[in-house]
Amino acid sequence: MAPKIILTRPLPAEKGLEGGALLDQAERAGLVRVVRWTKDEPVDRKWLLEELGKGDTDGLLCMHNGEKIDEELLEAAGSSLKVVSTMSAGYDHVDVSALKKRNIRFGTTPDALTDATADIGAMLALMATRRAGEGIRAVLDGKWPEMPWNPLLLCGHGLQNTTVGVIGFGKIGQTTLKRLLGFGIKRCLYSTSRVGAPLDSSRDYFKTLPLADYLGIEVRPAESYDEIARESDLVVLCCPLTPQTKHLVDAEFLSKVKPTACVVNTARGPVIDTDALVAAIREGRLASAGLDVVTGEPDIPADHPLVKEERIVLVPHIGSATIQARSGMSRDAARNCLAGVGVEGFEWANEVTF
Amino acid sequence: MAPKIILTRPLPAEKGLEGGALLDQAERAGLVRVVRWTKDEPVDRKWLLEELGKGDTDGLLCMHNGEKIDEELLEAAGSSLKVVSTMSAGYDHVDVSALKKRNIRFGTTPDALTDATADIGAMLALMATRRAGEGIRAVLDGKWPEMPWNPLLLCGHGLQNTTVGVIGFGKIGQTTLKRLLGFGIKRCLYSTSRVGAPLDSSRDYFKTLPLADYLGIEVRPAESYDEIARESDLVVLCCPLTPQTKHLVDAEFLSKVKPTACVVNTARGPVIDTDALVAAIREGRLASAGLDVVTGEPDIPADHPLVKEERIVLVPHIGSATIQARSGMSRDAARNCLAGVGVEGFEWANEVTF
Structure with missing residues (x-):
């Protein structure tokens, strides 16, 4: 079965977000399954814990805002999780020692913004x-x-x-x-x-x-x-x-x-x-x-x-709020996630090594 | 008698406006008489017309905002008026052809802002x-x-x-x-x-x-x-x-x-x-x-x-609103005015020639 990726926020390709387009294409080609949080607001933690709790998630593509990637979440995901990819430059919302302990690879998007x-x-x-x-x-x-x-x-x-x-x-x-x-x-x-x-x-x-x-x-x-x-x-x-x-x-x-x-x-x-x-x-x-x-x-x-x-x-956290930056961030986050779950033809945009 | 200058807005030296200090010094030294509009708001036109109407004004130091230097005003001032000095770069508020006709010299402050x-x-x-x-x-x-x-x-x-x-x-x-x-x-x-x-x-x-x-x-x-x-x-x-x-x-x-x-x-x-x-x-x-x-x-x-x-x-016309710029503008406007009324030791900062 194709690797499963959880995407915690809509990345509409039709609005110019290249990362959304990459995921859509990979999904249509049967290279990945994408489970999506469909609301334009922070992912519900209970939903995310349940979805990860199925034990079949290979990649998690998350955002900075309102999401904590911590022990509890990684524990719920279990050993199938290979990569966490955040669509952000900063990663103070991610417990990197918890990732390291589990050998989960980690990607960020420091360039596009x-x-x-x-x-x-x-x-x-x-x-x-x-x-x-x-x-x-x-x-x-x-x-x-x-x-x-x-x-x-x-x-x-x-x-x-x-x-x-x-x-x-x-x-x-x-x-x-x-x-x-x-x-x-x-x-x-x-x-x-x-x-x-x-x-x-x-x-x-x-x-x-x-x-x-x-x-x-x-x-x-x-x-x-x-x-x-x-x-x-x-x-x-x-x-x-x-x-x-x-x-x-x-x-x-x-x-x-x-x-x-x-x-x-x-x-x-x-x-x-x-x-x-x-x-x-x-x-x-x-x-x-x-x-x-x-x-x-x-x-x-x-x-x-x-x-x-x-x-x-x-101002309300608009630092990276340009179409160009957000499209590039989504592209890099998608690449990190697709490379991390092992889809051929995708290379890491930026991997954080511990 | 020392030349008379009308100043259409307070330029408080103690708040760092160099032009205010220059006028104060010249006044204390008896080199000029300064008649001041003392409110922090556009000069009252009636007051200005009356003051000019005395026929003894040599220099007019005016602002851009809310003041029109036109035929009526210059007519009221009569032949004593030698110089109009505006504390601004733009001079769309000044009828330059009316100045030219009367051989009144004209100064602006295009550099400091x-x-x-x-x-x-x-x-x-x-x-x-x-x-x-x-x-x-x-x-x-x-x-x-x-x-x-x-x-x-x-x-x-x-x-x-x-x-x-x-x-x-x-x-x-x-x-x-x-x-x-x-x-x-x-x-x-x-x-x-x-x-x-x-x-x-x-x-x-x-x-x-x-x-x-x-x-x-x-x-x-x-x-x-x-x-x-x-x-x-x-x-x-x-x-x-x-x-x-x-x-x-x-x-x-x-x-x-x-x-x-x-x-x-x-x-x-x-x-x-x-x-x-x-x-x-x-x-x-x-x-x-x-x-x-x-x-x-x-x-x-x-x-x-x-x-x-x-x-x-x-934003409410704050283009030149820095202490540095306003001080420099007031300095240049004062220089233009003092030079224009013939006080020795002062040179024009910027004279507009027609």
């Missing part, structure tokens, strides 16, 4: 430093007519001559910096997972460093997170969420930042301690923040402190 | 193409919890591999393009006031063309506005408002654009025909728009069609 996510990082930096969130609220509330132009109205800070701290200097971090190089920034301090270590030039994937050189912009590794906090006018978070990066931006970090600084998060919500961020903004110890991700998303009501603070710009 | 305005152009391009306006509305309205992530939620278009059309390729247009070069665009078609003419390299003020070359991005003059409409994924308006550019983006222009395209306006509202824009967005003939300026601003109520359309991002 780089451009889209970097764009949102740059956008949030501009919106937060330029007080666009306040401006938009005023327009939506019909307050513009009573808010005539004056020379100091909604004045923010530009990015010219600033120091940008990039925490997490992988593909997304490098590309975000590449965007910002055109805005007249003065220098960049970055940190990779080994803080203080310079970027290996073979990992300068997009030739960001030579471009900075061409433009005369200094880019160097930060000595410490402390240095990034102290020196940066803009801190951009692009790191994976790990036990080490959880609450990396906490009360202590925020006690060191410039009062004119801005923090942008396109990584994962829990990299920031929400309470500490809100306190820093309220007390004027931090000028602004731009967030694509927050702890507890999507359960963020209108009266959430992050929504109420006018100096915080919050 | 270039970076700030270009940033807002790039920001609006990102916000509109990436549907950030819709995302922000959803978050503010508390709808995020009922809008769980799915692979097609709020998917927009990235700027990668796009053609960008820049209408008005002066300092702001060139700088806006320079920002966008880092976003993976494929090419740029631009138009100066002489459509079809290539940019004189001595006017490539910020070395935008060599940077594009370095990045392998084609930048060339458009043959016509038509070509810009047909070919562009993003149209950015950075031209002055003149009789020739009024309603440049009208129903005819919009009949030629790609349905996936975006129009950004950081120039002046009337460069776009509002009704035609709203119709194109509503009918799906244009994907999105990002506007810093609109016809009729600031009298834009919450039920204005431009505010109601979710695919339109509208």
Whole structure:
């Protein structure tokens, strides 16, 4: 019998998602059986446990949002499960040690969303430093007519001559910096997972460093997170969420930042301690923040402190939300899954090795 | 007696506005008398006419917003008026032929706001193409919890591999393009006031063309506005408002654009025909728009069609709203005015010659 794949979210091929088309084709050719969660909302865990519990699942193609791939789930799946493929770059929702223990292979899609996510990082930096969130609220509330132009109205800070701290200097971090190089920034301090270590030039994937050189912009590794906090006018978070990066931006970090600084998060919500961020903004110890991700998303009501603070710009996790990125992510996730269950002609797009 | 200058808006030195400090110093030194409109709102025309009507005004330092410098005003001022200095780059609010007729010199501040305005152009391009306006509305309205992530939620278009059309390729247009070069665009078609003419390299003020070359991005003059409409994924308006550019983006222009395209306006509202824009967005003939300026601003109520359309991002004319830009603009406007009334030691920052 053809391998069985569980797909936890619709990937409609007719809407341009290449991964959906790949799975459809493989299914029509009898190369796989695909069991689908058909609603446009997070998969019901009970349904998923039951479906895995049949003990005949070879591959699981899952999403980041609302799904936890943990011991209980893998235990339910039993020994037939060969591959977990997540349609995301981050994998803080996956218990990798539980996968490792069972020799289950693991795929992610870190490439297709780089451009889209970097764009949102740059956008949030501009919106937060330029007080666009306040401006938009005023327009939506019909307050513009009573808010005539004056020379100091909604004045923010530009990015010219600033120091940008990039925490997490992988593909997304490098590309975000590449965007910002055109805005007249003065220098960049970055940190990779080994803080203080310079970027290996073979990992300068997009030739960001030579471009900075061409433009005369200094880019160097930060000595410490402390240095990034102290020196940066803009801190951009692009790191994976790990036990080490959880609450990396906490009360202590925020006690060191410039009062004119801005923090942008396109990584994962829990990299920031929400309470500490809100306190820093309220007390004027931090000028602004731009967030694509927050702890507890999507359960963020209108009266959430992050929504109420006018100096915080919050968008609903749209970092990878372009047709191009989502199609590429679905393609890579489908490839990882099809390769992982052993369908001939498919190669891994990206396998995470433990 | 020292020359008299009328200042139509407070420029508080203590809030970092250098022009305010220059005027204060000149006044304290007895080099000028400054008559001030003291409210943070557009100058009352009756007050201004009366003050000018005294016939002893040498210089008028005015703003763009809410002030018309026309025949009636200049007639009231009489022959004492030597200089009009506007704290703005654009001067569609000034009747230059009426100035010329009276040999009144005229200053503007086109330099200090270039970076700030270009940033807002790039920001609006990102916000509109990436549907950030819709995302922000959803978050503010508390709808995020009922809008769980799915692979097609709020998917927009990235700027990668796009053609960008820049209408008005002066300092702001060139700088806006320079920002966008880092976003993976494929090419740029631009138009100066002489459509079809290539940019004189001595006017490539910020070395935008060599940077594009370095990045392998084609930048060339458009043959016509038509070509810009047909070919562009993003149209950015950075031209002055003149009789020739009024309603440049009208129903005819919009009949030629790609349905996936975006129009950004950081120039002046009337460069776009509002009704035609709203119709194109509503009918799906244009994907999105990002506007810093609109016809009729600031009298834009919450039920204005431009505010109601979710695919339109509208910010309240914050293009030059940075402390750095506004301080520089006030400095240049003060210099123009002080030089124009003949105070020694001050040189024109920018004089417009007719």
